[in-house]
Amino acid sequence: MPISTILMDLYRRNIQLYGTIMLKCRSFYLFIIFLVFLHIFIHPLPVLRRVRNAYTYKMKELDNDEMDLFFVSAYYYGNEYSFYENQVSLTFLAPRDAHWDRRKIIVIRSNGSNSVLEPMKVHRATPHNICKFVTITGTVTLKDDLMDLEILVNKNIAGIRYLPADNKQRDMVVCTPPIYNNARWQSILLIAHVYARFNGHLQLYLSNSKPAFFDLLEELKRHTGISVSSFPDFFGNSQLDEIEFGGITVASSDCLSKYKSSASFIAFLEWDEFLIPTRFSSFFDEFANFFESEIFVGLLEYKNSKGISKMVSRPLNIDSIWLNEPVERPYKLKTKKMAQNTSKIYEVDESIDLDSMTRGKFPGAEDLRSSDRQAIVRDIKK
Structure with missing residues (x-):
């Protein structure tokens, strides 16, 4: 009897067993894939976590010392500066995981008679996440002259010591x-x-x-x-x-x-x-x-x-x-x-x-x- 005929006969007798094995293998692989996606969803990789946060703006829970914003300097451009008139430029240090570049920071400025709240435009100067602390810069343009300066963050107010910007050409x-x-x-x-x-x-x-x-x-x-x-x-x-x-x-x-x-x-x-x-x-x-x-x-x-x-x-x-x-x-x-x-x-x-x-x-x-x-x-x- 030819070998091809023997193989065909063997296939016909075991076709049901073959189909059962294939179905179970497919189910097994699907189950493995399901576990992988479940693990990623529960414990996302750092890159996936950053992508998710970038779209949802969700902040992970941080310790108090991880949310601190460290003030470095502030410069005020008064009326004598045509291009930067009444602008304040600030520099901060902040923990990278606090995402201060996405938070709302309000500047409270006073000219002696009243106080006005102004939103600050915040920019992250450090482009990577290798170091724990990153440099943050902020600018805000005021409508009137400045005497006292404070910032409002998360219902907390802190006074800011500012200096006049250099005005010598x-x-x-x-x-x-x-x-x-x-x-x-x-x-x-x-x-x-x-x-x-x-x-x-x-x-x-x-x-x-x-x-x-x-x-x-x-x-x-x-x-x-x-x-x-x-x-x-x-x-x-x-x-x-x-x-x-x-x-x-x-x-x-x-x-x-x-x-x-x-x-x-x-x-x-x-x-x-x-x-x-x-x-x-x-x-x-x-x-x-x-x-x-x-x-x-x-x-x-x-x-x-x-x-x-x-x-x-x-x-x-x-x-x-x-x-x-x-x-x-x-x-x-x-x-x-x-x-x-x-x-x-x-x-x-x-x-x-x-x-x-x-x-x-x-x-x-x-x-x-x-x-x-x-x-x-x-x-x-x-």
Whole structure:
């Protein structure tokens, strides 16, 4: 008897058993799939949880310390600021899981005779969820002059200490990360004099330092006009020990809020890096040439020796900053990548000492005009 005939006969006799096995297997697989979906529904994966919260705006139950909103700074733009008239710009730190960028924060402003409630426009500057704490910025435009400022959150009212925004016109402002006893005084000494030579303004943030370093900064404030602001010691607070890169985004956000009306251009660099104008005699002429020669340029992108991008822009083009670049690129404006052989970031290494600087031996000296190099050396000797 042929083998095919034997197989067909075997199939006919066991077809009912085969169908039963297939039906049970299908039911078994469907049951497994059902259990998987049930598990995801009850214990959603982190990504699925974030997606669900993004659509429903549901907040998970948090401990009290996870819902805290830590105030950093606030700047008020009065009537003398045409573009930002009566605007308040605030910077906060908040736990990432509290989703403060979705909550309603109300500003209570008073002009001495009455109080008015204004909603705050809140923006999250930290674009990731790696660190426990994220940087939050907020802006609100008031209808009248401001005397007292408070914020209302979850039926709780807290007074806010605000400062007047910088109103001195500046060609370029350089924002730097906070200093935690980790800056070499030689670097600060050099870059302060380089920026001062070309009408740049250096903004430093000091968390803690030795008395001698603080005295040096006081001298530089008198001779070069740098600004030094105190910075919260987040690493000394057990609740705030998971802030990304020591609070660089916090410092950059504060710097942008402070100078966004007074600075023609703003740069975000390390305190051991600096730029020099290579085509013109000042930062203003140098950057204005780039921005005006190509009308759709919104950012100038420089790269340091590690390949990390650093940005120069007009403050009007930036709403918020993360580390050293905008969270969102200027709308319909392009980024101009600067050639490293002609427009580069100079870095101050640990081999630079005072003797080298006074002899004109420092990074970028060979690219400076003789008169500029001699002027910088003369100012350092003072």
